[in-house]
Amino acid sequence: xxxxxxWRAAAVADANGxxxxxxxxxGFHDQRTIVSRLECIAEGELTPEALVxxxxxxxxxxxxxxxxxxxxxxxxxxxxxxxxxADEAAIAMATRGVAQAAGDPDRRLExxxxxxxxxxxxxxxxxxxxxxxxxxxxxxxxxxxxRSSLGKTIGEAESLEHLSEILEVSLPPVGPGKPEWKxxxxxxxxxxxFRGQLDRLENGIRHLTLQHLPSLSALxxxxxxxxxxxxAHGRMRLxxxxxGTVQVLGAEKAFFHHLKTGAPPPKHGHIFxxxxxxxxxxxxxxxxxRTVAAKASIAAKIDAFEGEPWxxxxxxxxxxxxxxxxxxxxxxxxxxx
Amino acid sequence: MAKNNNRRRxxxxxxxxxxxxxxxxxxxxxxxxxxxxxxxxNFSGTEFRRWDPSRSKLGAGxxxxxxxxxxxxxxxxxxVLYLGAGHGTSISHLHDxxxxxxxxxxxxxxxxxxxPRCLRELTHMAKSRPGLVPVxxxxxxxxxxxxxxxxxxDWLFQDVAQAGQVDIFIGACKRFxxxxxxxxxxxxxASERWTGEGxxxxxxxxxxxxxxxxxxxxxxxxxxxxxxxxxxxAVRKME
Numbered sequence: 001x002x003x004x005x006x007w008r009a010a011a012v013a014d015a016n017g018x019x020x021x022x023x024x025x026x027g028f029h030d031q032r033t034i035v036s037r038l039e040c041i042a043e044g045e046l047t048p049e050a051l052v053x054x055x056x057x058x059x060x061x062x063x064x065x066x067x068x069x070x071x072x073x074x075x076x077x078x079x080x081x082x083x084x085x086a087d088e089a090a091i092a093m094a095t096r097g098v099a100q101a102a103g104d105p106d107r108r109l110e111x112x113x114x115x116x117x118x119x120x121x122x123x124x125x126x127x128x129x130x131x132x133x134x135x136x137x138x139x140x141x142x143x144x145x146x147r148s149s150l151g152k153t154i155g156e157a158e159s160l161e162h163l164s165e166i167l168e169v170s171l172p173p174v175g176p177g178k179p180e181w182k183x184x185x186x187x188x189x190x191x192x193x194f195r196g197q198l199d200r201l202e203n204g205i206r207h208l209t210l211q212h213l214p215s216l217s218a219l220x221x222x223x224x225x226x227x228x229x230x231x232a233h234g235r236m237r238l239x240x241x242x243x244g245t246v247q248v249l250g251a252e253k254a255f256f257h258h259l260k261t262g263a264p265p266p267k268h269g270h271i272f273x274x275x276x277x278x279x280x281x282x283x284x285x286x287x288x289x290r291t292v293a294a295k296a297s298i299a300a301k302i303d304a305f306e307g308e309p310w311x312x313x314x315x316x317x318x319x320x321x322x323x324x325x326x327x328x329x330x331x332x333x334x335x336x337x
Numbered sequence: 338m339a340k341n342n343n344r345r346r347x348x349x350x351x352x353x354x355x356x357x358x359x360x361x362x363x364x365x366x367x368x369x370x371x372x373x374x375x376x377x378x379n380f381s382g383t384e385f386r387r388w389d390p391s392r393s394k395l396g397a398g399x400x401x402x403x404x405x406x407x408x409x410x411x412x413x414x415x416x417v418l419y420l421g422a423g424h425g426t427s428i429s430h431l432h433d434x435x436x437x438x439x440x441x442x443x444x445x446x447x448x449x450x451x452x453p454r455c456l457r458e459l460t461h462m463a464k465s466r467p468g469l470v471p472v473x474x475x476x477x478x479x480x481x482x483x484x485x486x487x488x489x490x491d492w493l494f495q496d497v498a499q500a501g502q503v504d505i506f507i508g509a510c511k512r513f514x515x516x517x518x519x520x521x522x523x524x525x526x527a528s529e530r531w532t533g534e535g536x537x538x539x540x541x542x543x544x545x546x547x548x549x550x551x552x553x554x555x556x557x558x559x560x561x562x563x564x565x566x567x568x569x570x571a572v573r574k575m576e
Contacts, residue, residue, distance in 0.1 A: 006484040042474070042481035066483040066512050077487040087445070087470045090485055095460045097473035101453035 002070055003060035005050035007037045007086060009076045012057045017073035021056060023049035028082050034089035035096075105212040106234040112208065113230045116201040123194045130154065130191050133184055137176060140169040151195060154188025214309035215299035219292075219318070220274055227270050228296070239297075239304030246300070247271060247293035271296065276322050283332045287325050291318070347380075350399070350407040353434040354388075355380070361388035361396055363433035367465050372429040386433065390563050393427040394496055394523040397563035398571070402556060409521065409571060410434060411492030414442035418490050418513050420476040420505070421497035421523075422448035425459045428469065431494075436468035444468050447485055449476050476505055479512055489515040496523040500530065503543050507550045514574050520552065522570040523560075540568050551576040 001020075004011050011022035025048070028034055037047055041064060046054065050062055063070045078086065101107060130151060131143055137160055143150055157163035160181055164171045176184060202223065209222040213235060216225040231249050232238035238246070248255050250269030258265040267286035272278055277289045295318055299310055347357035353364040362378070362385035371377055375387045390396035399406040411417045413435055422428050428448050435444035449472045450456055459471035472482045476497050493514050495506045506522045514520055524543060526536045544554050552572040560567040 006487070038481075038484065041484055042478070044480060064480050064484065066479065066486070068511060083445075083487065086485060090470050090472055090482070091460060091463050094456050094463075094471045094473045098453045098456045098460055 001057060001060040002073075003050060003053055003057065003062040004065060004070060004073070004075050005047055005053075005062065006065035006075075006078070007034060007041060007047065008049075008078055008082055010047060010049035010053045011073075011075055012053050012060050013071065013073040013075075015071065017071040019074060019076075021053060022076050023052050024076055025049055028085040031085070031089050031092055034086060035093050038086070038089060038093060105208055106229065109205065109208055109212065109226055110230045112201060112205045113226055116198065116205060119194060119198050119201060123191070123198055126187070126194065127151070127191050130184075130187055133187065134163075137172060137184075138164055138167060138169050139172065141167050148195065149192075151188045151191030154185060155192055157185065213300070213303045215302045215307075216296060218310050218315060219296055219299045220271070224270060224273050227273075228300075231270060235300065235304050239301045241297065241300075243290075243294040243297035246297045247289055276319075280322075280326060281329075281332070284325055284329045287329070288322050291321060291325065351410050351434055352413060353437065354399075354407075354410060354430075355385060356399070356406065359400075361390060361399060361430075362386065363388055363430045364437070366433045366436060366438045368438070370465070372462065373424070373426055386430070388430045389426070393430065394560060394564055394567060394569060395427045395431065395494060395521070397560045397567075398521065398523075398558050398569040400563065401558050401560060401569075402571075403558075404556060408519075411519070413437070414444045415492065416445040416447070416486065416488070416490050417492040417494070418486060418509070419446060419448045420493070420495040420509060422450040422455060422459055422471065423496065424455050425462050427494075427496075428459065429462060429466070432462075432466050432469050436466065440466075440468035445470060447472060447482070449474055449482060451475055476509065479509070483512065486513055489513055489518070491515050491518040492521075493518065494521045494523075498525045498528045500528055502528060503546055507547070507552075510552070510572075510574055511550075516574055516576065518574050519555075520570075520572045520574060522547075522572070524568050524570060526566045526568075536566065543570065547572055 001015065002013050004013065008028055009022060009024040012020045014020060040047060046062055054060065054062060065075070127147070131147060134150070134154060135141060153166055154163060157166060160175045161171060205226050206222040209226040209229070210217050213225045213229060216228070219225070220228070228246065228249055229235050229238050232241055241249075248266050248269045249271070251266035254266035257263050268277055268289040271289050271293055274292060276292060277285050280288055302309065347355055349355050355362045362380070365377060365384045365386045368384050369377070371386065375389060378385055378387070388396045390400045395409070399409050402409060415435070417431070417435065419428060419431065425448075428446065432446055435446055436442055445468055447470045448459060450459070451474065453473060456471055456473045459469070463469045463471050470485060472485065474481045476495070490513055493510060495502070495509065497505060502522070502524060506520065510520045524540070526539055529539060532539065540557065544557060547554055547570060551574065553575050554570060554572050556571045558569040558571065560569055
């Protein structure tokens with residue numbers, strides 16, 4: 001005996017396909033109820049009609065419409081009006097599903113991350129050009145390491161003479177014409193605007209990542225945590241990756257070169273950005289990055305399955321382990337083997 | 338004489354689809370509106386939209402088939418299933434053919450795709466094109482949208498470009514395609530596990546698999562030139 005059901009009806013038929021009983025629902029003018037029924041079926045649950053019939057025929061095997069082992073029978077299929085209502089509900093569901101994609105922090109994080117990468121590369125080229133450009137007119141000027149405010153200074157100077165006064169250098173005999181100076185000035189303004197925009201983008205990333213990946217952020221810092229999440233195509237996928245993959249995420253080129261030619265495998269991918277690794281001596285970086293990646297993998301799992309986030313305690317423990325690794329290998333290994 | 342030679346030969350493949358030299362056109366179901374920036378043109382009073390075969394595997398199949406191209410199209414006014422809807426390029430032209438203006442032909446086009454990004458365009462399109470039913474879901478999870486197809490369909494198209502495409506296709510045809518119905522499978526070689534035997538061997542294997550699952554492979558259409566490393570399998574369900 002079979003219990004057939006779809007979103008609006010259910011029926012029981014014997015093995016020969018003759019209908020013994022059916023239940024139909026005709027409240028299909030209410031779109032929200034149809035949507036909840038369609039969702040209920042998608043979850044693999046029974047509709048109210050199917051439950052009623054299952055009570056009457058406990059031995060019937062429930063099957064949703066279309067399943068292959070159902071026998072052919074004259075099932076109470078929806079008529080045209082009902083089908084029209086279901087179609088509209090399906091469109092509403094799709095629209096809602098699309099709207100929900102905006103609530104997906106993985107997608108938001110990806111946009112933030114890519115935007116900050118693009119802006120950073122633009123900023124670096126524009127900033128380098130600005131330094132060269134000003135240096136051409138003011139060869140005596142020395143900008144040193146900190147030139148974060150140079151864009152602002154140029155943008156606010158009224159003329160090259162003014163700028164040379166601010167920078168306390170002498171003016172060369174040849175200067176830019178008026179339109180040329182204006183272009184240079186605006187270039188400086190853009191550089192300083194990009195600088196501010198970049199900071200705000202990174203703040204956005206930090207803000208979102210601290211909510212989305214609290215444990216991983218505590219371990220690696222929010223920016224690195226976000227980078228790993230984006231490279232892994234989402235938090236859930238990151239959580240399902242083995243620690244060895246987390247360790248070399250971002251070093252795909254070296255990794256596949258290793259697989260292809262047998263060259264030494266990469267010791268670290270993006271995780272190298274972490275100061276525990278990049279600030280450690282060369283010969284312990286591989287060991288430390290293995291430890292950190294293993295912990296990062298656990299942290300990602302905690303975040304993805306929404307467990308209790310890690311705090312200071314765990315960080316201190318791990319820091320001690322990293323320190324122990326450094327202590328255990330104070331000098332480079334000998335080259336003989 | 339010279340003037341006569343310049344006139345291109347156009348043939349109607351269905352009431353709405355026209356083949357005109359090397360281009361395809363479909364009667365626009367939403368007059369004066371282009372869906373994805375394609376050109377619109379009037380042919381003796383009816384507005385047509387240009388169907389770019391290099392952006393649509395169905396369109397490419399129609400251009401490349403060695404048989405009468407109209408057999409790749411479903412019968413107008415029927416219900417069809419389209420798995421892997423993408424951004425809706427093919428879908429919009431199929432809708433032109435299947436439903437017509439304001440769905441006067443009473444066709445239904447159930448279009449399934451997994452990506453919210455793609456569905457964004459489709460749900461927008463569904464507003465002006467009645468008969469189009471976009472579904473945000475996995476092509477493999479039949480239970481989630483199978484109830485939208487009360488009866489089996491006569492025409493099914495699949496273009497999902499993911500591993501296991503053939504199994505997805507066979508599963509969907511078993512459940513949703515009528516006996517004698519037409520199934521079209523667009524196969525991307527790069528989506529399958531590379532066996533090292535080359536593309537031709539891969540396609541042969543797929544053909545073998547389809548034949549053994551109760552399908553007759555009517556034609557294997559290579560889309561080279563429009564879509565490289567793609568093949569369109571046109572099959573008929575035999576059991």
